[in-house]
Amino acid sequence: MPRSIPFMASSDRAEGFSPELRASLFHFTVFASTGAASAYLAIWLSGKGLSSEQIGVVNALPVLLMLFVTMLIGRLADRASDWRVAIIILALIAGVAPIGFFFVNEFWGLLLVFTLSTLPSGALVPVIDAATLRMTQRRGTDFGSVRAWGTVGYMVTAALTGVLIGWLGAVAFVPIFVVLSLLRSGLAFPLPQFRAPPAIDAPVRKRDGAKLKALMKPWFLLPCIAFALIQATHFFLGAMGALVWKIDGIPEGWIGPLIAISAAGEALMMFFWRRVGGHLSARMMLIIAGVVGCVRWGLMALNPALPLLIVLQALHAITLPFSYFGMMLFIANWAPEEIAAEAQGFSAALTQGFAVVTLLAFGWLIGIMGGQAYFVAAAMALAGAGAAWWSLLLKPAHSRDEGLAHA
Secondary structure, three states, X not given: OOOOOHHHOOOOOEOOEOHHHHHHHHHHHHOHHHHHHHHHHHHHHHHOOOOHXXXXXXXXXXXXHHHHHHHHHHHHHHHOOOHHHHHHHHHHHHHHHHHHHHHXXXXXXXXXXXXXXXXXXXXXXXXXXXXXXHHHHHHOOOHHHHHHHHHHHHHHHHHHHHHHHHHHOHHHHHHHHHHHHHHHHHXXXXXXXXXXXXXXXXXXXOOOOOOHHHHOOHHHHHHHHHHHHHHHHHHHHHHHHHHHHHHOOOOHHHHHHHHHHXXXXXXXXXXXXXXXXXXXXXXXXXXXHHHHHHHHHHHHOXXXXXXXXXXXXXXXXXXXXXXXXXXHHHHHHHOOHHHHHHHHHHHHHHHHHHHHHHHHHHHHHHHHHHHHHHHHHHHHHHHHHHHHHHHHHHOOOOOHHHHHHHO
């Protein structure tokens, strides 16, 4: 990754737009295409003649490939003059690739285009997360209120996709997906410089600097595994949930709103995170997310009626933000800034590994068990809570202050 690219330069202040506002606008688009895909991709692929197993493969392959590129991209991003260089490049690739959907109809073509579309967009997530967290910590602003706009974007596009497809039909899905992907590309360019200005002497990775392998100890790995287990269940919901609900008799018109309900709860929790989660240690957040996730998925496996399903979707306000912030803060507290993106990339790669297995397994399990496959998700969430608890036993927080800073 080059140290600097002049045409990508951006000052820390753009007239009328703070760094936080520009980062928020980009975060709004980061998961927008994912929101559209969650609302209709599985159904659209099914309409193209793909089986549930093939749909599982389409969703799993990009995640599998990210296992091999996420940490590398994070390492290159850490070595660049600023993390935004990598973000812009990845956003551009992810914006152009979906145009291929207009020209393919069979399994292999759909698999190729979806992989080229989602691999770079997925790889930029740990980079933008690490960059935004470090920037807000440096400036004394609220990371949660910036990151929440990613969830708002997901929520709005998921609901809007459902409405537009209900009005225009399945033909609208690909144009929606392409437009959202290109919008993300465009809003990457105004992103601020995330590193501290040169006068502050921001750390940039050196040959003899901090190494990720120094953190590879059980107490550090167990929370990463906990997050991977819990987050993998959300991957399943995002990739296959709409199809399961359709099989279980939920009207298609409710699928978009159900996804939007979960995203709305997630966004609200993120906006008020300082008040809600500010007094919890990072690993305690993971434990809470795992226990609530076990309850959520266990009840969802019972094919609940629509009113209860709405309540269970609202529990997303706990299962995702608590696990997400728990993992982000845990890594930020223990990983030096010079390996920030690489450390987040390691967590993302581990999560993606669990997600690959989950997507492939659940594509097969749905064909056998239907909605009762959620029982497996419940067990995964509970195991995640157990892993975080085990880490606390290995390296407990010895005081409240230490817990907030280093747990």
